[in-house]
Amino acid sequence: MKPNKYNRIMSRIAIENLKLINFDELVCLIGKNIEEIFTFLVNTAYGEEIVSTCGDKVEPRLLEEALIQNYAKTFKILLKYSSKYIENLLLSVLHKYDALNLKTMLRMVQAGMNAEDILQYIIPLGTYDKKKCQAILSEVNSISDIVGSLKDTDFGFILKETLKVQKIIGDLSPLEATLNKEVFKGILKEIKNLDRRDKKIATNILGIEIDALNVKIILKYKALMIDHENIKKNLMPTALIDEKILESAIMEPDIKSTLQCFLKSVETKHQVYQNIFTKLVKESDSPISRLEFILERAPLEMSFFELKKNFRYYNIGYILAFLNVKWVEIKNLRCIINAMARNIGADQTLDLLILPENY
């Protein structure tokens, strides 16, 4: 993509980058009480949202909400300054959060909760904000009602088709899987519209997230002994790890051999994938939660790798890497806030923070 397409957004990214919290400062927050965390966050980019959300009442839940509101605001700013293809890609990424809110609505309507309660669980991110969700929820009583009310939206048709062929009544997993697949298909489709170099960078940064999700699903399957067919239905569209590799990994008898199968298939393809899967194979005897945590770090590792690799300022990598780092920052802050609320020790909290490998 021509550099002039990046003129406006790159300066915004540079400004937003400066607002990010240093990893050292983030680690220093561990073990502090809620007032101290609040005081620290008020003086950062999150200040405005925190003051407006919390007011006089400082609660972990409100802090969490303020962090996500800030992410939504940052996303809006980036969309505003983006050129057409970048905007389309960012919008497709934003659909991830739409899918999250839709899944929340589906689950809660299925559980028989009322609209007021459901709205508390809607995250202020994406196009399905509380207002839109309230409008949907005001007229629905069942899953088919929700699917019906979404008929004019991006997900409407595909959800209706899934609901038609659904075998087990009340099982939401096919609908959830469809939503996720649709989101990732959208992202991959938008990546294809980028030019060669940007396409490669975007495939790497966004693709590793999809691949990590597929690996996580397979690892869960191995841990929970779910049948093969069920697992295949839940797999996402693929990036670097294709369907063949996924299928052969599913057939492996245990977790170690599954991870070795993945390592074998990616070791010549990409350095970050190789590093991640080498680490996973090394820790294959650890609990699945530990393996999932390593996979959680994959997008961040890939972002840093692409930033190092592509010196030229004007590329999609800067934008996507920034979004990843920002999201990781929010997840880390959320982790620290929840650890403080539950009196978790500093060492245990530090273990659960997503930090760069060489930190």
Place this chain on the structure above:
Amino acid sequence: MSAKRLEVHPTRQELIVLKRRKTLAEGIADILQKDLELLIISVVDYKEKASILRTQLYDALTSSYYQFIEAEMMSGSLKVKELALTTTPIDFNVETSTATGVLGIQFPSLKLVKPEVKGHIPRLSLNDAPIQLEEAASRINDVMDTVVELASITAAIRELLEIISLKRRQINRIRFKIVPELDTTTEYIENILEEIEQQDSIRVRVLQRKRKERAEKSYETEQV
């Protein structure tokens, strides 16, 4: 405090009956004491079992709780709450029956009845739920058997303790009420009988003396 005396006739016959009753009471107390010892041993055994189970349960629940917190830290408290609220609850059932234990005592026996699962279907969303939640939930599901077993043992211990206290009351009643009463009554009858014996012997001696004096008097008049 001196024991109460039984209302009996102070006869030799009653004395024999009382002595027999005392021997019988002491025999019963001995048997009850042996039962009590057996029950105490049984309680200690159950207590050890319960203590092991309780430790297992505590460890499992602590690690599950930590995993739950870990899930909150990783995915946010809102997501975990949402997943928890929307998950279909598992309906456990507990069957109650009785089992015969030590000394033929009937204990309540509890058995967990888990619903039959056709193939493993994940309870939580495969894509959105952190694995920690699944792990915590499945660990708690596994530990439910231990919870019911612990409840069963606790019920047995409670039953045993009730029987132990009953036996102890019975032994104490025999040792500190019935036996002392018998002893007091026996002592009383023995005292009465001794007194009667003494009075009889005095009476005999007086009669003998009087007879002797009368005999001496009549001999003297005959001589005069």
